[in-house]
Amino acid sequence: MPRNVLVVGELSEGAPTSTTIELVGAGSRLAGGGTVAVTLLGNGAAAAAAATFPAGATKAFTSDDANYDQFRSDQWLAAVESAFGLASPDLVLMAQSLVGRELAPRLAFRHNTAAAMDCVHLADDGGTLKVTRPVYGGNALATFSFATSPAVATVRAKSQDPIEPKAGASGETAELPAAGEARAAIIGREKVEAEGLQLQDAPVVVSGGRGLGSPDGFKLVEELAAAIGKDKAAVGASRAACDLGWYPPSQQVGLTGKVVTPDLYIAVAISGASQHMAGCSGSKTIIAINKDPEANIFKSARFGIVGDYRQVLPPLIAAIKAAR
Amino acid sequence: MHLVVCAKQIPDPETPPSAFKIDPQKNEVIPAPGIAPVLSQFDGIAAEAALRIKEKAGDTKVTVISMGAESAQQAIKQVLAMGADEGVLLNDPAFEKGDPHTTATVLAAAIKKLGHVDAVFCGRQAADWDWGEVGILIAEHMNWPVAIIAKGVELQDGKFRVQRVLEDGFQTVDVPMPSVITVSNEFGEPRYPKLQQIMQAARKTVTSWKSGDLGVDAGAVGAAGARLKLERLYIPEKEGKAEIMDAETPADQAKQLVEKLKAAKIL
Amino acid sequence: MGLSALGLYGCTQMSTGEELVRESFFNNVAPPGAVYLFLAALVGLLVYGFVRHASLWMIGKPHDQPILREIPHRLRNALRLGLAQDKVRRDRYAGIMHWCIFSSIVVLTLVTAQVAINDDGPVKFLKGDYLLFFRFYGDLFGLIGLVGVGMAMNRRYFQDHARIRWDERPEDHLIIGGLGLVLLTGFFVQTFRITVELFPDHVSWARWSFVAYGLAEFVRIFDFTEGQILFAHKLSWWTHVVLAFSWLGLIVFTRLDHLFFAPVNAFFLRTDSPGRLSRIENIEEREIFGVGYIQDFTWKQLFELDACVRCGRCTDVCPANLAGQPLSPMHLIQDLKGHLANVGPLVQRAGHEHGDARAASPLTMVGEVIRDETLWACRTCYACVQECPVMIEHVPTIVDMRRFLVMDEARIPATAQQALENLETRGHPWRGTSLERTSWMEGLGEVPIFDGSQEYLYWVGCSGALVERNLPITRAVFKLLRESGASFGVLGQEETCNGDPARRLGNEYLYQILADQLVQTFKSKRVQRVITNCPHCFNTFKNEYPQFDGRFEVLHHTQFLHGAVRSGALRPTHRVDASLTYHDSCYLGRVNGVYDAPRQLLEMMPGASLTEMRRSMSKGLCCGAGGGNMWQEEIGERRVNHVRTQEAVATGAQQVISNCPFCIQMFEDGVPAVQPEEDGRLRPFDVAELLERAVFGPDGGAAQPAAAAARGDRG
Incomplete structure (x- = not known):
């Protein structure tokens, strides 16, 4: 049975993050012919959408509004809700990131469903989606299925392989509304950079x-x-x-x-x-x-x-x- | 002000791996003999955050609530000893084996029953199931804003100024009251209670509420209401033992290791 | 010396047929009774001083031991430690010096008293032969006093002895210089007197005052008139009397008061083991738990402060001080003493007027007068207590203040807090261990679980079970117990911390909970005899559990193994061939006096040769882990374990042997720091590990449960 997938993508310096590419890949494997939509929000989103199609996306919902650059969950939630309305997903995937950690439970709540966090394994078991995630501080693994639909899951970085890039692939794009109000106001931001090499980038x-x-x-x-x-x-x-x-x-x-x-x-x-x-x-x-x-x-x-x-x-x- | 701390009692995360066992039939962790459950570390830190607000603001009540077994009284008493004023235990077989959604439903009902509440403090996640959702879902139930993974919280002009931990640094956000704040370990260690407070906490009675008291439908919470179904709980097979360098001295072991790394083309 | 002098002079009196009589108030130096005015003033001053001190002691709380029980024991202490100055002698030079001064003052006071009784009493006994002898020993002890003063001055002004400079005050010069002058003027008085009285007719009598005689012969060279000499006599007499009484008056204002306080404090000394800290009674009903204010000390602790003479012996042996860490027991006691003098009167007044004396202290004692880090640096090793010549018990005083920090204030170093929290939640102090209580049993065959039918409970302890390095020790003790044929069992999973670290860290409440629980467990299992791995468990079971109605016969494993080897139950036949040095753990050695059993055990192993460290036995230095410092980050120039490891390395031994899992860990940690080169590094082992080698051979005899089982007869 085909499954419509919505991936909440994230941008880094104007390009989809590597986790976004991994999620789109995982989505396309699980879609079984359904659509794989991706949302991209923030400055350069529309341009970045092109990079998601070779990775497996079939649709991209974007907004170039720079107000999205800093994650405010109220604003992002509204945007993702619009995309949700357009894509009617059976499965929503997000990264286990600042965005996913907060957005996934909120989105799930609003659609009377559940979010499974920090999944490392996503599988289609005879038409049923099963997600596996570490629990008890990683001492054990737990596999869950969803009693409600759509399924919402956040996925651990680097746990999913991207698909072989489909050269020249393209897809539909649609515009999402500009950012609205947020209840929490961002006052400041401080980057703590380790000297030299970043931890995540170091070989x-x-x-x-x-x-x-x-x-x-x-x-x-x-x-x-x-x-x-x-x-x-x-x-x-x-x-x-x-x-x-x-x-x-x-x-x-x-x-x-x-x-x-x-x-x-x-x-x-x-x-x-x-x-x-x-x-x-x-x-x-x-x-x-x-x-x-x-x-x-x-x-x-x-x-x-x-x-x-x-x-x-x-x-x-x-x-x-x-x-x- | 009235602040609420959500506290969960969990199997000790520092259980030695050899003592951590799972019953595959019941999909349950078998309690390790001689190892008592503990207050989830992040919840202790959340209590610390609430108590620091209380100390600065004055005239503030802190209520700690916990959903769990009778033994969770212990976790509540621990937070009371730290300086919380009242404790509520949400204990009902109907609450058991739920998911983040059902837990948040029960907790939100209890918070509503408490009357006026200015903020709810939760740990960033419970150190057993590691969902990290309950605080956010409580905020959704209450329709309040939420700030997650805080490393600092201060009351400023009737708002909470929250320092949040991001992947590459920190972010400061202002959150209006009432709201939910989830607290991370970067906040700092929970205080060590004074003995007098331990004694006072021991004498306090903890209120106990069941599903009926909260007006929640027993069929909508716990296992019955769970939207996530646990299919299987298991201990992953480890790859086995490392290849241990067996040369005589540490110096030779170091050389041996470098040779191995070269041979495997890692260095 | 006295005897030979007697022989030399012979009985001069007999031969001359005349009798020497001591003339009262020779030379009419002063109106009769004038001296009594001085005496009355002195006594008045002493009484005033005592009352002033005593009123300050009385702001303290009751002492936890009834002071008027065990009187014979206490009197023995007062005589042995006070009068005979057992501890003063632990420093040879100072011991001789102090004995000279002390004996001189005592004898010369008796001399003066005799003069007074003779002059104003009904019987004139200072005459004839006794008077000669009296003058002889008067001179002798005057001279001895001067030797003492000379030694003291030498140490203070020429040797530049470090300890003396730690807290030198003007009064110190006054005391020593004043005493020298009193003694000298005393000789002058006698000299001038005999110059007139006995020369030239009774020179043989004059010789008995052998020092004054020599001086008199010198004075005679100058051919003074009698009037001049009598004037000199009067002048020196007055100088002597005024100086002597003034000097005695210093007792009230200076550390000379130890003259009284030291023997009395010896009388007050705890009669139970020093390893036993006081139990806070009815802890659940109290509002204050530790000592944060001066008035929360017991009167005995306050009394001790006044006994301190600033000799610095405590600080000299303090491991924290040796490592440049922020603790000097001498300064701690002196700071408290100063604080008592400053705020004591305020507290007294407030106490009477307002009832709450607590508010009267303008400075917080713990935190401001005594800093937190000072209290945390203490290893509770009792080296200070051991050395203190006036019997101050520093350790309980320090722990009382820790109790305030932990229980009243909840102010604890983060790492120590983690250890305490771990004790509360997990029943052991080793946060993050990946071992279980039963991990050490692996591969040992069947390990008997104690069920009351066995003679001994082998108590493994948290360190023996949950710290990787110590598992071989636990296994060695187990195998040796089994081999010896002893009837024993272990508690395995049921063991929990007995509370010792909590008590030393100041969490008495947690200690009482853990101790109560364990006493119940022991009783329910009918435990009567316990063999412990660890001297800290040993100490608390043996000395402290009786406070909780837990009375068990407790042996440290070295004691049991020593007995087993002596009785032939264990035969150390394999050569161990190693040069060893033995480190006394504080709680087996200094605190519980077990020095010989482990040493003899080592000597019974073929091929073992033992060299002592610079500090050993009762003077042994702590490894650095005591008093909860195992779980603290050290603040200071060096680490204590590096200092101790250095001392062990200096012996040239191949192995340092101890009896305590903490000491072993500290050495394991210290050796790579002290000896960066791996070749020929010192290796730390427990006595039991070495004995395992000697009994089972170099391969450790594997796990051979069959051996004991097969023997059957002893099992």
């Missing part, structure tokens, strides 16, 4: 956890990242370490922090609580350095060293420097 992430024992431990972690290369490696931290004030919260990797999927993830003195693994389990290779051979992190790691990081990191830094 290598070196993270430290509570096992470092003190904020000083991060000096060695930073040294290791520097040895790998300032242009290649960024430094992250577990929530426990951030909560203790040992490292800035902007560098937190985990369920409530950033989700990273680098080629190489080096976890130093991190026990590997599921809540942390939720933020790094998509990494291609994980290396664990931990005193405790029973630490959970070794279950997800490909390589491990059992030992005190204070003894392991200095020679490791030296060996990496020598190898470069």
